[in-house]
Amino acid sequence: xxxxxxxxxxxxxxxxxxxxxxxxxxxxxxKTLVLSTDPAHSLADAYGVSLTSEPTEIDTGLYGxxxxxxxAFEARWREVQxxxxxxLEQGGIDPLEAEELTVLPGAEEVLALLELSRQAASGxxxxxxxxxAPTGETLRLxxxxxxxxxxxxxxxxxxxxxxxxxxxxxxxxxxxxxPPDSVFAAAERLSNELAEVRSLLVDPSVASVRLVLTxxxxxxxxARRTLxxxxxxxxxxxxxxxxxxxxxxxxxxxxxxWVKAQRDQLAxxxxxxxxLPIWESAYAAAEPVGLAALAELAEATYCDADPLAxxxxxxxxxxxxxxxxxxxxxxxxxxxDRGDVELVRKGDDLVVTVGSYRRVLALPSVLQRCAVDxxxxxxxxxxxxxxxxxxxxxxx
Ligand SMILES: Nc1ncnc2c1ncn2[C@@H]1O[C@H](COP(=O)(O)OP(=O)(O)OP(=O)(O)O)[C@@H](O)[C@H]1O
Ligand SMILES: [Mg+2]
Numbered sequence: 124x125x126x127x128x129x130x131x132x133x134x135x136x137x138x139x140x141x142x143x144x145x146x147x148x149x150x151x152x153x154k155t156l157v158l159s160t161d162p163a164h165s166l167a168d169a170y171g172v173s174l175t176s177e178p179t180e181i182d183t184g185l186y187g188x189x190x191x192x193x194x195a196f197e198a199r200w201r202e203v204q205x206x207x208x209x210x211l212e213q214g215g216i217d218p219l220e221a222e223e224l225t226v227l228p229g230a231e232e233v234l235a236l237l238e239l240s241r242q243a244a245s246g247x248x249x250x251x252x253x254x255x256a257p258t259g260e261t262l263r264l265x266x267x268x269x270x271x272x273x274x275x276x277x278x279x280x281x282x283x284x285x286x287x288x289x290x291x292x293x294x295x296x297x298x299x300x301x302p303p304d305s306v307f308a309a310a311e312r313l314s315n316e317l318a319e320v321r322s323l324l325v326d327p328s329v330a331s332v333r334l335v336l337t338x339x340x341x342x343x344x345x346a347r348r349t350l351x352x353x354x355x356x357x358x359x360x361x362x363x364x365x366x367x368x369x370x371x372x373x374x375x376x377x378x379x380x381w382v383k384a385q386r387d388q389l390a391x392x393x394x395x396x397x398x399l400p401i402w403e404s405a406y407a408a409a410e411p412v413g414l415a416a417l418a419e420l421a422e423a424t425y426c427d428a429d430p431l432a433x434x435x436x437x438x439x440x441x442x443x444x445x446x447x448x449x450x451x452x453x454x455x456x457x458x459x460d461r462g463d464v465e466l467v468r469k470g471d472d473l474v475v476t477v478g479s480y481r482r483v484l485a486l487p488s489v490l491q492r493c494a495v496d497x498x499x500x501x502x503x504x505x506x507x508x509x510x511x512x513x514x515x516x517x518x519x
Contacts, residue, residue: 124329125250126243127431131335132345133257136366139411140335140404141254142169144430146414147421148250149185153431156186156242159254160235164189166254171413182414190235206306233267240320250431258349262480266356268321273483275314324358331361331433338365338388347395347458352480354439354455361434363396365389367406400434442487448511450490457503464505468495473507
């Protein structure tokens, strides 16, 4: 089973690239589902078919699905939300405001991930291809499963039994209702689903991300930053699609100028994404719309290679024991500048910020009893040294 996500700047050809790769894979015998979260229905337009919120067959072995976010997630979250509203209202918060405060951040987007995880687990597919939203939204989405779990664990601590024993006391003291078991159950269920999504997406034998770009300065700069941020969140980028490359077979000056400019940009792409396969898709004479045109585009792009093959990449995060009382955590942050990286230890979490993206990393238990002993950024990796510290150990 493979999960391949295509992302990139707005308009560069994510839908086209994912639809094309999936079409080619399907003609070669890989039962493939393409999943889109774009409410604009562009995946359906690219294939020239209509799609629904359930997988629809487009061709032999090729299925498409338009995820309809919102409803199902609301149903999952409603019970938890009502409880939180009660608590806030009793705490003196205006009911309208309480309602606003308990709207789960990113709830709609996360449904798309839950659907992805459901399809991946269904056993129906050899591959699930995801036509993602532009990079900013995709990153927000991919940061969600971990961030939401973190947030829920603070509101609904894992050890429910502890709460049950102290509930009468606490309830009396604070004058607040404690969550009933059903709320806990709902929160726990959601939390487990999020954990499944997350482990699917970071599974090195299953999932990877493809960056789609066009050979232009601004687009490439964004793709470089996306590589950094995806890696920060623990995701693997295992290939780059350079789309809309002008074929070098015309003679007019206008074309020659573009071909030369793109060639320079492509050299930049190769050095920025060294170690990753870079597939070039030609700027077709017409929009690649419809199954035949898409499959043809993919044939020319991947030739005999499997468009959905998983390519090996370094682990985004590793922890290594370097002596009896020392560990090094290494986080891949390609292209990150020292000035943009910030590191804060907060209890059992390590908060890593790179530019405008932040990851709250729950430390593995061996590192919880260590103190951070130093950190450095070299060769695209942030290395954080931890040393066993009895005082940290005693406090926890
Ligand atoms: N290689 C190509 N040759 C010619 N036209 C292309 C090529 N790739 C994409 N296009 C066209 O460019 C337009 C944008 O492509 P597409 O919809 O795939 O981009 P996108 O990145 O998914 O956009 P969005 O960010 O809006 O989701 C479409 O009209 C598509 O047909
Ligand atoms: Mg699109």
